[in-house]
Amino acid sequence: MSIQTISLAPISEKGGGSALITNKDYQNKGLFVQTYGCQMNEYDSQKIGELLQQSHGLNLVDDTESAEVAIVNTCSVREKAQEKVFTLLGRWKKWKEKKAGRIICVGGCVASQEGELIRRRAPFVDIVFGPQTLHRLPQLLEQTIKGKQSHLKIPLSMDISFPEVEKFDRLPIPVANGVSAFVSIMEGCSKYCSFCVVPYTRGEEFSRPYLSVMEEVRELSRQGVREVTLLGQNVNAYIAEFEDGSPCDFSTLLTEVATIEHIDRLRFTTSHPMEMTNDIIQCFQSIPQLANQLHLPVQSGSDSILNRMKRGYTALEYKNIIRRLREIKPDIHLSSDFIVGFPGETEEDFMQTYRLVEEVKFSRSFSFIYSARPGTPASALPDDVPLETKKQRLYRLQELLAQQTEEIENQLVGTTQAVLIERLSRKSDNQVAGRADNNVVVNFSADTDLIGQFVEVKITERLTNSFRGVLL
Ligand code: SF4
Structure with a gap:
């Protein structure tokens, strides 16, 4: 199987070239999209669904069994996420073999960075596309379908270029x-x-x-x-x-x-x-x-680590931003990202992160053990913090972060929050769920006609990842 890096002709219609393609053979067939990673990937997956609905009449389904086309939208920020993709592709290989005409596509950051690796480790994949070329997916799919229909030796279609101007012009x-x-x-x-x-x-x-x-x-x-x-x-x-x-x-x-x-x-x-x-x-x-909420990743509280991470600010500068924000919004809910065990991180460096957390107080955060990502400058540094030390530091940091989350969220009980009702609650059939200004999810009893409305809700109880409340 060969790799084909294609350069597609520009599409003139604004709002997506998707409408150009109407291959009837896949009309009303199922499209399954598995998303890994951040909200950017979730957004891209939604756009993929809209694009292929408009171009080929594919309908989003909840599992591969009812799908003809399966797409994994990948993330390579963490090592484990990348390995997960190859495990998933192993399962999809069997799925593809069960029925002729099934198509597997890999998109997102792993596709962008590891196109060659995908070809070697998963040669049964039909299409590889990057985050910047998802708008070309209808053409890539069309090409693959035509190849299958003509029983030609089908090359892997790969487009992982960065045509930055196009993507936004051609979203559906x-x-x-x-x-x-x-x-x-x-x-x-x-x-x-x-x-x-x-x-x-x-x-x-x-x-x-x-x-x-x-x-x-x-x-x-x-x-x-x-x-x-x-x-x-x-x-x-x-x-x-x-x-x-x-x-x-x-x-x-x-x-x-x-x-x-x-x-x-x-x-x-x-x-x-x-x-x-x-x-x-x-x-x-x-x-x-x-x-009343902000996610502002700090990564570390040590200036020497921040410098080696090339973050471009000091811990003091970070704290100054928070101070100015809190002058305006004293109860703003802050969340952050942390990496522990970055190359060269000493116990004192770690304690500076710990003390920054104690000082700032975060509502919710994401913390990870450092793992070298291939091709990044830090991957050339000796990964010299022992894994056991990394794990212990992560444990200590996460304990502190969890304690802060609990303290801050407990203070919400008894308060009144403006909640936008988004949907039926997953907690109970008779309840709805929505988000407060500070991004916490609140479940409460209300008429479903109120979905889409802002309402005042008194918070009555803190649950594991959400709250219970009473409509006022
Ligand atoms: S700011 Fe730094 S961590 Fe965030 S996406 Fe850019 S390079 Fe990555």
Whole structure:
């Protein structure tokens, strides 16, 4: 089997070349999409579903058995996530062998970084595409289907290039899937933190044009969306232009999106502390729709580790950002990411992280043991912290983080929160569930007609990952 890296002809229709292709043979057949990784990948998976629905009439299904096309949208940020993909592909090989015409596609960051490896380890895969070329999936699929139908020796179709301008131009018209939606505003990252693969798998930072963002949010609003989360690897780096050529940075974009009718709550993720400008901090004061919550990854509390991670800020600078935010929003819910056991991390370096957590106090966080990702600068450093030490440090840090989560969340019991009702509750048939301003999930009894409405709810009990409340 050979690899084919194809360069497809440009598609002229804005809103997706997807409508161009109507291969009847796959009309109404099932499409299964397995997503690993971050919210960017979840967003991309949703777009994949919309694209292939429009291009080939494929319908999203919940399992591979009822599918004709199976796609895994991968993540390579952690080593385990990458291995998971190959384990999954092993299972899908058997699935494919059971019925002629089945198609396997691999997208996302592992595809982008490890196209050759996929060819070697999983030669039964039909299509490999990167995060920046998912909009070309209809053509890649069409080519594969035609190859199967003509019984030619079918080459693996691979397109993992970075045609940055195209992707945003050719996404399908969004289809709201509830009252809350993600909107991607930029792609890639140019920060090149020494441990991270994202700049190599998703490319350099590229901001979506201002009008394209506004069009998507307006369309979602027309479809009943009330809450929007602006997405990007580093949304703070957003920079585009207004029609008259004047610059539109992230704080300006936030202000503009907040003017769209019926969008009553705004969130954004992920932010980089280095670009958490005063203008963005001030948005928490000037934009009432901006939620009382921020995810701001710090990674470490040690300046020497931060320097080796190439994060571009010191622990003091990070704490200063938090101080200024809390002057505006004293009860803002903060979450963060931490890596323990980075090369050269001493006990004192770790304790500086521990003390930063004690000082800042986070509501929710994500913490991981460092593992070298191939091709990153940090992978050339000696991975010299023993695994047992890494595990112990992670355990100590996670205990502290869990204790803080409990303390902060217990304080919510008895308070009244504005909750956007999103759906039926998974806890009980007779209840609905929604999110409060600070992003916690609340379950309570209410008429299902209220789904899509903001209501006042008194929090009565803290559960493991959510809360119970009473509609006021
Ligand atoms: S800011 Fe650093 S960690 Fe985040 S995506 Fe960019 S390179 Fe990776």
